[in-house]
Amino acid sequence: MKNANRQMKIQSDKEYSHIDFENGIIHGKLKQIRSSSNLDFDSKNPTLTSVWCCDIPAHLSKPLIMFIREFITPFDTKSLPHIKRFDKLDKKETQTYLRAIVCSQDFIEEIGSLKRYIEQNIERNDEFKNVKLYTKMVPMQQPGTKEVAQEWSQDYWPMSWKGNPYHQELKTCNIVLRKEQDAMTQLLTAVESAPSDLPIVTIFARENPGKDTHEIIKIFYDSRNNSFLEHSILNAIAGIADQEKCRRSKDNTITDTGYLCQNLLVYTSHEPCIMCCMALVHSRISKITYIKPIPSTGGLESHYQLGDRPSLNWRFKIWKWIGEEEVQKLESIDTVDRTTNFHA
Ligand SMILES: [Zn+2]
Structure with missing residues (x-):
């Protein structure tokens, strides 16, 4: 029995030189958002x-x-x-x-x-x-x-x-940097083409085991100028739901869990607001990666750590992209001051 568990373990005993355990950083580009109270x-x-x-x-x-x-x-x-x-x-x-x-x-x-x-x-x-x-x-x-x-x-x-469970997660999260980098590049390309007053973009993607990139499902923009609730995350959840209902109705081999965004990956330019974060919890995504924190209204690192709270019935992994090139690029595009009362 010990042998059986040990054999399962061998595959996870890799080198961990790419992990900074103390600061929760992988490959120098992805920072694990964590809170000790969650333990x-x-x-x-x-x-x-x-x-x-x-x-x-x-x-x-x-x-x-x-x-x-x-x-x-x-x-x-x-x-x-x-x-x-x-x-x-x-x-x-x-x-x-x-x-x-x-x-x-x-x-x-x-x-x-x-x-x-x-x-x-x-x-x-x-x-x-x-x-x-x-x-x-x-x-x-x-x-x-x-x-x-x-x-x-x-x-x-x-x-x-x-x-420490957060350290374990760093070891077992199996992040492929190439895939994350590719998603970030696509995200920033979309940010560049967004309206200059609202360069806020969200990508929904799906794991693509064995492939070089994640499967990008769709890119969504912020359209609050149309209607005040059209944040990019809420637009994305609504858009994916429509698309997924359509896909499932055509393909009866997909088991319908009822959750249309379940286990999807989210890449977004700005830390989402509390309302958007709760919508992500209810949608049961598996992971979010964002670039720019929004200290006044963000629902991840800034307030509540939504998505990683034991009291909620779903948890997802939270990462902040800290790769310098992308952070600076977003800063150069998004020059509006979002430190006060801006809800991404
Ligand atoms: Zn929002």
Whole structure:
């Protein structure tokens, strides 16, 4: 069992020379927005998420690990690095049994689809035919302290405690700088073409595993001159919702979770206002990256850290782009003073 967990871990033991843990900076260009108070959440009542599990005899752990590595990890956006993949069960007769987490239920919702996916892709698939799959609720966020990790291990599922959760996230976020740089370049090109009094732009994108760039879904501008609520983020959420409804109605292989922006990536020029941040929480995006902080009204680093609050039912990752070239370029385009009472 230890072996099984260790083998899963080997792939994440990379070099961390690109990470500045103390300041939360990756590649010198992306700053993790964090708040220490977020580690003191209600440990008695964590936000839970559903995962698919199975019990297997120990000799099937190897094909399962290979399957997870190749067919789950690269695609399942809900990574739960704080949760141990395998746990030892009591011996049944002479056999040692393990229970394992296969994937999140967000990734594959239905048991039938999961069974087919396993059967098509796993080695020794005949032996997996009789393996029973079941769901379990596990804590979505990382435990803030070692004691909480121990508590949750007893109450939910074995947790691994490796230190400060924000540091763990820096290690496991799998950011590909080339993809982020490309999204930023596209964002700034759009900013240049925006109306000069409102050079505020938002891009919605989708993860594109195995490809060189993210899939850019659409670029949205701020149009509050038409109507005062048309901030670029709100325009984007409305626009993506329309587009996604249309896409889903044409393609019945897409499982409809009801959340039209779920797990999308957001790139935006300015720190969004509180209203826009709440809309992003409700839309269940997975990550936001912005360039310019708005100290008076921003809802991320400036106020409330919306998107990373244990009390809300959805969390997304928050990054600020600090690459000098892009920051200066935005400054040179957006010369309006937005320090007082401007809502991006
Ligand atoms: Zn706004």
